[in-house]
Structures are given as structure tokens and as C-alpha cells.
Amino acid sequence: MSTEAASYFSRELLSWYLANKRELPWRISRDPYRVWVSEIMLQQTRVDTVIPYYERFMEKFPTAAALATAPEPEVLKCWEGLGYYSRARNLQAGAREVLARHGGVLPDDRDAVAALRGVGPYTTGAIMSIAFNRPEPAVDGNVMRVLSRYFCLEDDIAKPSTRIGIEKLAASLIPEGAAGDFNQALMELGALVCTPKSPGCLTCPVMMHCEGRMAGKEHTLPIKTKAKPPRRETRIAALISGSGEHAGKLLARRRPDSGLLAQMWELPHVLAPESDAPAPAAKRRGRKAASASGAAAQEVAAAIEWPQASADAASGADASGAGHATAAGVEPPDRHAAMADFLSRSLSAEDGLLVRPVSWWGETDHVFSHIVWDMQVFRAEFGFWHRAGVQAADRSGQAAEASPSYGEVAAPANYAWIGPEEMKTLAFPNVFVRILQDYWRDRD
Numbered sequence: 176m177s178t179e180a181a182s183y184f185s186r187e188l189l190s191w192y193l194a195n196k197r198e199l200p201w202r203i204s205r206d207p208y209r210v211w212v213s214e215i216m217l218q219q220t221r222v223d224t225v226i227p228y229y230e231r232f233m234e235k236f237p238t239a240a241a242l243a244t245a246p247e248p249e250v251l252k253c254w255e256g257l258g259y260y261s262r263a264r265n266l267q268a269g270a271r272e273v274l275a276r277h278g279g280v281l282p283d284d285r286d287a288v289a290a291l292r293g294v295g296p297y298t299t300g301a302i303m304s305i306a307f308n309r310p311e312p313a314v315d316g317n318v319m320r321v322l323s324r325y326f327c328l329e330d331d332i333a334k335p336s337t338r339i340g341i342e343k344l345a346a347s348l349i350p351e352g353a354a355g356d357f358n359q360a361l362m363e364l365g366a367l368v369c370t371p372k373s374p375g376c377l378t379c380p381v382m383m384h385c386e387g388r389m390a391g392k393e394h395t396l397p398i399k400t401k402a403k404p405p406r407r408e409t410r411i412a413a414l415i416s417g418s419g420e421h422a423g424k425l426l427a428r429r430r431p432d433s434g435l436l437a438q439m440w441e442l443p444h445v446l447a448p449e450s451d452a453p454a455p456a457a458k459r460r461g462r463k464a465a466s467a468s469g470a471a472a473q474e475v476a477a478a479i480e481w482p483q484a485s486a487d488a489a490s491g492a493d494a495s496g497a498g499h500a501t502a503a504g505v506e507p508p509d510r511h512a513a514m515a516d517f518l519s520r521s522l523s524a525e526d527g528l529l530v531r532p533v534s535w536w537g538e539t540d541h542v543f544s545h546i547v548w549d550m551q552v553f554r555a556e557f558g559f560w561h562r563a564g565v566q567a568a569d570r571s572g573q574a575a576e577a578s579p580s581y582g583e584v585a586a587p588a589n590y591a592w593i594g595p596e597e598m599k600t601l602a603f604p605n606v607f608v609r610i611l612q613d614y615w616r617d618r619d
């Protein structure tokens with residue numbers, strides 16, 4: 176790396192940024208809290224997507240103290256749709272630390288900022304440089320790509336040692352007194368010009384000395400070993416419609432207090448037994464509906480045997496059994512029928528919830544960093560609650576033991592009947608928001 180190329184890079188990039196930077200809502204002030212929130216939201220999420228969320232979030236929680244003292248469900252609701260909900264929880268935990276230890280104001284102290292929940296090396300550098308103009312590097316995937324190309328670095332950026340080397344390089348490039356602008360300039364170049372698939376070298380402000388471009392490697396750099404593809408698992412969910420006082424509503428369930436998507440609301444669903452099998456690689460965006468796939472009104476054989484003593488408690492349609500196969504009259508088994516059967520057995524065994532799946536409704540994907548949920552959704556009719564666990568089912572869906580008694584009990588506290596009104600206050604992961612919005616729209 177020549178000194179000339181390095182100083183050219185810093186100088187040209189900074190002046191390009193000052194002349195061309197986008198007007199973004201988090202750039203209207205250098206308030207460290209505003210910078211912090213924006214950097215957390217921008218992780219794994221596009222700028223265009225973040226903008227409306229950021230504006231709503233700042234309106235609702237304008238200070239670290241406001242965020243720290245807000246009920247968690249409100250914070251999650253405000254984050255609903257952005258995904259990666261641990262970011263919202265960590266942000267609030269960090270705000271509580273700021274309130275408790277620093278009087279509600281992020282300190283101009285690198286170590287104190289780095290110690291906050293959910294704040295890693297990149298976010299520390301971004302906050303320290305943008306809010307306090309400290310010469311700290313802020314190196315994420317975008318910055319590693321730009322610097323790998325410009326300096327023609329062929330080390331694997333998936334390796335921690337490469338990241339450390341690039342952080343040192345980025346720190347050495349920061350012009351005196353312009354850390355915040357320079358780091359944002361690097362991010363901006365990566366987002367707008369030196370993009371992953373189609374680097375715009377002809378309009379790039381630093382193309383004259385770009386070693387990667389001169390070597391013809393702008394499309395092959397950076398080198399990055401592929402991460403293991405996310406595991407795919409099939410989840411079977413139920414759109415359980417109510418009757419009587421719950422007519423027009425659906426049954427929803429709150430997730431446990433810890434773990435993935437903790438405390439968020441969801442449709443009742445179960446992990447399908449075939450989840451370990453290879454799954455189709457194709458990714459579906461949005462719902463593929465039964466009608467769209469030529470399988471409209473696909474009835475399923477919900478092979479549950481309704482306990483006679485309690486069958487009358489189910490809705491009139493349920494009690495009649497009209498139009499639905501039972502264990503005695505099951506239709507030829509197909510994948511949907513098997514899934515519907517497994518769904519009803521598992522909800523009964525795990526949650527004490529007796530439902531009758533009536534048709535396959537559609538399918539969609541939800542992609543986490545390490546896992547993909549292949550979500551198969553069924554319409555189902557509510558039956559009744561009984562004591563959970565009295566009827567055990569193994570993973571193949573076979574009932575291991577008949578229930579000795581189906582005495583009805585009250586609904587568990589983590590279940591609720593919801594309609595569009597309740598959805599305004601309860602936070603659901605994206606996949607369920609999509610499903611429910613489609614469901615209400617179809618119904619209207």
C-alpha cells in the first residue's frame with residue numbers, strides 16, 4: 176500500500192461524501208443516542224426499510240431514559256417488522272444501563288460504550304466517531320469490501336485476523352478531525368458505489384488509485400469463505416378461528432420469556448417431524464396460497480378423534496363433522512393431511528388445545544441467520560381446552576396413549592383471541608404479521 180494511494184483515498188472519499196451525502200434522519204444531529212439507535216437498526220437491514228421505523232421509534236422513545244423506562248412489549252411492537260428482535264431487547268437493556276450508570280446520557284468514553292449490551296466493535300466505532308468525532312474505525316462488511324477492493328487485499332474477510340488487520344488499516348486512514356464524516360463516507364461508498372455485485376468503478380471517487388480495479392479484481396474481491404447455509408425446518412401453523420363470543424377472531428399464543436423471539440406473539444405452531452430431511456432450496460417471498468398453487472380448498476384429513484363427551488362443546492360445524500374426515504374415514508394420506516394430523520395431535524399433547532384442521536391455507540418462509548422456517552399454514556376450527564400432556568404423541572404423530580379424561584379447562588394465560596384491533600398492540604414476528612395481514616385481507 177503506498178502512502179500516496181492511502182492519502183488520496185482519504186482525501187477524495189471525504190470530499191465526495193461532503194458533496195454527495197444522503198439526507199437521512201439520523202444525520203440531522205450527532206446526539207449519541209440517535210446515532211446508537213440508527214446503527215442498531217441498520218444492522219442487517221436496508222436504509223430505505225429503516226427510515227420509517229427509525230422515525231417512529233425516535234418519536235416514541237426520544238431519549239435513552241424514555242426507552243429504558245418503556246414496557247418491553249411496546250418496544251417490540253415499535254420494532255415489529257424489522258426482525259432480529261434481540262437487537263431491540265439489547266438496545267433497551269443498553270438504555271437501562273445508560274440510565275443507571277450514566278444519568279441517561281451516552282458517555283464520551285469508548286470503554287463505557289463498548290460495555291453496553293448489544294454494542295460490538297463496529298457499533299462502538301460508529302458511535303464514538305459519528306457522535307464524538309473520535310478517531311475510531313467502524314468496520315462492517317461494507318467497509319471490508321471497499322478496503323479489500325481499493326487496496327487489493329486477498330485475505331479471507333471471514334477470518335477474525337483479517338478483520339483486525341482491516342480495522343487497523345481503517346484507523347490509519349481517518350483524516351484528522353473528521354472521523355465521523357470519514358467513517359460515514361466509507362459506509363456510503365460501500366452502500367451506493369462499491370456495491371457487492373456491481374461496483375460502479377466508472378463513477379467512483381477513488382477509482383484512479385483503486386488497486387483492485389486496476390488488477391481487474393473488483394468483482395472477485397473481497398475473498399470470503401462461504402458460511403454454512405441455514406438449516407431448514409418445517410413448521411406447521413394453525414389459523415384457528417373462533418365462534419360465539421370469539422367469532423371473527425383467531426387464536427394467538429405468546430412465546431416463552433426467553434429464547435428465540437422471546438415474549439412475542441405468534442400463531443400456534445409445531446415443528447414438523449420431517450424437519451431433518453433435505454428441503455427445497457427455493458426461497459419463497461410472501462405467501463404462496465392454496466388457491467395460487469392450484470390447490471384451492473384443499474381439504475385435509477385431520478385424523479383426530481373427538482372425545483364424544485366433549486364433542487358437543489365444539490362449534491356446531493365441528494360437532495357435525497361434516498366435510499371433514501375422521502380417523503375412521505381418512506382420505507388417502509398426502510403431505511398436507513399428514514401435517515394437519517400431526518398439528519392437531521401435537522397441539523393437543525403440548526398445549527391441551529384441541530382443534531380440527533380443515534384446509535391447507537398457504538406457505539411462506541421466514542429466514543433467520545442460522546435457520547429457515549418453512550411455514551405451512553392450515554385453517555383450523557377451535558374445539559376446546561383440556562389438560563395439557565394427558566395425551567402423549569411422539570414425533571411421528573402417533574398417539575402413544577389415549578387420554579383418560581378430556582375434562583375441559585380454562586385457556587392458558589399465554590393464549591388470546593385476537594383480531595386486527597389486538598394486532599395493533601401485540602408484537603408478532605414478521606412471518607406471522609405477513610400471514611395475519613393476508614388472512615384479514617382475504618377475509619375482508
Ligand code: SF4
Nearest residue numbers: 369376379382385393
Ligand atoms: S474503483 Fe471500483 S472497486 Fe475500486 S473502490 Fe471504487 S467502486 Fe470499488
